[in-house]
Amino acid sequence: MIAAENIDAQLPAMSEPQLRQTVQLLMTELRHKTALVDKLTHEMAVLKRLKFAAKSEAFNAEQKSLIEETLDADLAALAAEIEAHQPSKPAPEDKQQPKRQMLPAHLPRREIHHEPEDTTCGCGQPMKRMGQDVAEKLDYQPGVFTVERHIRGKWVCSCCQQRGEGRLVQAPVPAHVIDKGLPTTGLLAQVLVAKYLDHLPLYRQEAVFERAGLAIARSTLAQWVGECGVQLQPLVDALVAEMLKAPVLHADETPVAMLKPANLRDGKTHKAYLWSYCTTSFNSMKTVVFDFTDSRGGQHVREFLGLPGTEHNPGWKGKLVSDDFSGYKACFELGVTEAGCMAHARRKFHELWANHGSALGEQALKFFGRLYEVEREVQAVAPDERKALRQERSQPIADALHQWLTQQRQKVPDGSATARAIDYSLKRWKALTRFIDDGELPIDNNWVENQIRPIAIGRKNWLFAGSLRAGKCAAAVMSLLHSARLNGHDPHAYLKDVLERLPTQPASRVGELLPHHWQPSARSA
Numbered sequence: 008m009i010a011a012e013n014i015d016a017q018l019p020a021m022s023e024p025q026l027r028q029t030v031q032l033l034m035t036e037l038r039h040k041t042a043l044v045d046k047l048t049h050e051m052a053v054l055k056r057l058k059f060a061a062k063s064e065a066f067n068a069e070q071k072s073l074i075e076e077t078l079d080a081d082l083a084a085l086a087a088e089i090e091a092h093q094p095s096k097p098a099p100e101d102k103q104q105p106k107r108q109m110l111p112a113h114l115p116r117r118e119i120h121h122e123p124e125d126t127t128c129g130c131g132q133p134m135k136r137m138g139q140d141v142a143e144k145l146d147y148q149p150g151v152f153t154v155e156r157h158i159r160g161k162w163v164c165s166c167c168q169q170r171g172e173g174r175l176v177q178a179p180v181p182a183h184v185i186d187k188g189l190p191t192t193g194l195l196a197q198v199l200v201a202k203y204l205d206h207l208p209l210y211r212q213e214a215v216f217e218r219a220g221l222a223i224a225r226s227t228l229a230q231w232v233g234e235c236g237v238q239l240q241p242l243v244d245a246l247v248a249e250m251l252k253a254p255v256l257h258a259d260e261t262p263v264a265m266l267k268p269a270n271l272r273d274g275k276t277h278k279a280y281l282w283s284y285c286t287t288s289f290n291s292m293k294t295v296v297f298d299f300t301d302s303r304g305g306q307h308v309r310e311f312l313g314l315p316g317t318e319h320n321p322g323w324k325g326k327l328v329s330d331d332f333s334g335y336k337a338c339f340e341l342g343v344t345e346a347g348c349m350a351h352a353r354r355k356f357h358e359l360w361a362n363h364g365s366a367l368g369e370q371a372l373k374f375f376g377r378l379y380e381v382e383r384e385v386q387a388v389a390p391d392e393r394k395a396l397r398q399e400r401s402q403p404i405a406d407a408l409h410q411w412l413t414q415q416r417q418k419v420p421d422g423s424a425t426a427r428a429i430d431y432s433l434k435r436w437k438a439l440t441r442f443i444d445d446g447e448l449p450i451d452n453n454w455v456e457n458q459i460r461p462i463a464i465g466r467k468n469w470l471f472a473g474s475l476r477a478g479k480c481a482a483a484v485m486s487l488l489h490s491a492r493l494n495g496h497d498p499h500a501y502l503k504d505v506l507e508r509l510p511t512q513p514a515s516r517v518g519e520l521l522p523h524h525w526q527p528s529a530r531s532a
Contacts, residue, residue, distance in 0.1 A: 044089055083233030084480060091237075110143050110154050110189075111221060117146075118156045121178035128164035134176060137163045142180070145221070146191040152221050155191055157181075182510035184238050185231065195235055196503040198228055203484045204498055236480035238509060243296070243483040245517050246490065250294045251312070253286045254325045255346070255447050257455030258335065260303060265478060279478060282307065283459040287328070287449050289390065292523045293493035295458045296486045299478035305334030314341045326445070328452050331435060347438035349378065350451035355428035367415060367425060374408040382450050390446030397443045405440050409433075458489060490522035504528055 021029065126134045138161040146153045162176040184192060201207040207215070209225040209232070216223045250256070265279035280303045285295035300307040309315070314337075316322030324342040329335045330351050339345045353375040359368030381401045385393040412429050419425045432439060442448040491501040504527055505520050518524055 048089065083230035084237050084476065087234050087237040110145060114145075114220065115151075115153045116143075116156050117153055118158055121157060121159045121181070123160075123162060123176045123178050126162045126176065128167055128174075130164065130167055132164055132166045134162040134164045136160050140177070144191045145189050145194055147194040147197050147216075147219070149197075150219055152216075152219055184506045184510055185234050188231070188234075190231060192503050192506040195231055195506055196499050198231060199235060199484055199502060200488060200499050202232065203481055204488045204492075233480070235506065236483060238506075239487065240483055241514075242505065242509065242517060242520055243486050246294060246486060246521050247296050247311075249292070249518065249521060249523075250284065250286060250296055251323045253290055253292065253294075255287050255290070255449075256323075256325060256327055257283075257285050257287060257449075257452055258308065258327055258329045259283050259452060259455045259459055260332070260334075261459050262303075263299070263478065265301065266474065277301065278303075279475070280307075281459070281478070281482060282311070283455050284311065285455050285458055287447070288386075288454050289447060289449065293490065294523060295455075295489050295493060297482035297489075299475070299482040301475050303332075303334060305337050308334055308338055309341070312338060312343065314338060314343070316342075326441075326448060328449060328455070330452060331431070344441075345438045346441050346445075346448050347435045348452035349375065349439055349442075350453050352432045352435070352439055355431050359425060359428055363424070365425065367419075368428070371408075371412075371428075374404060374411070377404050378408075378450065392446070394444065394446035397446070401443050405443060409436060458493075487522065491525070494522045494525075496522060496525065500527065501525060 128134050140159045140161070142157045142159075144155045144157065146155050159178050159180070163174070167174065184195065190198075198209075198212060201212055201215075202209060209228045212228060213223060213225045260280045260282045263279050263281050264276040266276055279299065279301050282298040282300065283295060284298070286292050298307065298311050312327075313320055313322035316324075322341070324344075326344040326346050327335065327338060328346040328348065330348050335345075353372065356365075356368040356371035356375070359365035360372060361368075378401055381397065381404070385396045388396070412433055416426065416429045416433065419429070442450050487505070488498045488502065491498045501522065505525070508520060508528060512520060519526075
């Protein structure tokens with residue numbers, strides 16, 4: 008396809024068939040963008056109507072606050088997406104720009120000077136400073152607000168000015184993740200980390216900021232969250248693309264309550280799901296990606312993994328470690344290899360022993376314990392050595408366990424709790440023991456369950472996700488923050504640096520900002 012910005016230069020050299028093809032391509036792109044903008048505009052109109060419905064008496068005060076902040080964040084995200092897909096239009100000359108309220112005078116100020124690199128005029132004479140522009144941005148460190156005063160000096164050449172040829176030289180305005188926004192990247196990182204890692208809803212952050220000396224409306228905080236979510240999405244897409252290069256992945260899911268437009272007036276919630284995909288503890292690339300969906304259907308897993316594949320993109324065909332949820336089963340029919348979770352099999356017998364004092368359950372736990380003893384010893388060795396040790400030591404234990412389970416199954420009645428526990432293992436035996444012959448495979452799915460466990464804490468504070476869009480925004484930001492944590496980074500320092508560099512980072516080098524590649528910039532270090 009011909010890049011739009013190069014078309015004017017290429018038009019004179021085009022033949023008539025090329026011109027027709029170019030017009031057809033441009034019309035297709037225009038129709039696509041128009042349809043997308045119409046879809047987003049309609050979604051925005053629906054959300055604006057829901058904002059009034061959120062005042063329903065069906066919700067308590069905390070629920071209303073969560074709904075309102077979610078809607079404000081969604082509206083800001085939609086506005087940012089619509090603006091990105093619409094052609095830029097010059098602002099009318101007579102249109103008055105809204106005046107931003109001055110930041111309180113009592114807040115400490117820190118001046119940051121921006122001067123041109125070269126203040127020598129083209130005529131060879133040194134230029135003189137004739138004024139400056141000052142822009143203030145609000146910064147925050149836990150418990151303390153400060154103001155950054157960005158001072159951009161204006162430089163002119165007196166010699167050239169006398170001849171009427173003077174020119175003004177000034178350092179350019181640094182790019183910002185929120186164009187002309189009030190908050191620094193440090194404050195934006197604080198809001199996102201507090202909301203998505205520390206599980207503090209915006210109405211609670213509003214109270215925290217008020218105690219620190221400046222009340223920031225939760226609607227403003229929500230707008231910042233929505234706009235940052237849109238800006239960070241390309242980075243999350245790149246994270247998913249890199250993670251899908253791994254040969255082995257974990258997968259798990261957990262329910263999250265979500266409001267749906269049809270249920271908003273009566274206060275009922277819909278059961279949505281947060282899926283977690285991550286590389287194994289054996290992989291040097293420590294990555295976890297969350298995906299928020301409105302149901303538990305297996306199509307969401309297939310969509311995430313790119314299944315079924317196409318000629319140019321065959322989809323992910325590695326080994327997937329998961330529990331026995333049926334939603335994963337279709338993936339195994341499309342080329343993905345199933346790896347079972349030994350911890351789930353063990354859990355069935357632990358319940359028999361813990362709840363009923365079952366002697367059979369206790370004996371089974373001894374077999375599982377011996378398998379896990381081997382795993383603790385091979386955790387730190389190379390994959391080939393791990394495979395050899397497993398085949399030497401774990402295989403005899405697994406064979407003895409399988410033989411013992413088969414014998415015990417003949418002694419217990421169908422339908423009993425003991426029979427169900429034994430059947431769970433015997434029916435999945437091939438998938439459960441696949442790890443023995445593959446040094447890259449873990450024995451169970453506990454690694455991903457540990458990554459998704461913090462979500463259970465967050466649910467108590469969220470109460471629910473306000474919308475599908477809000478849930479996907481939360482999943483995207485949590486993917487970056489939790490991946491940063493897995494790689495040993497301070498999540499706030501990581502996100503602050505990423506938000507600062509993202510507006511000027513070339514698309515071809517966006518991978519440098521991924522948590523497992525990230526190196527702090529000189530300014531953030």
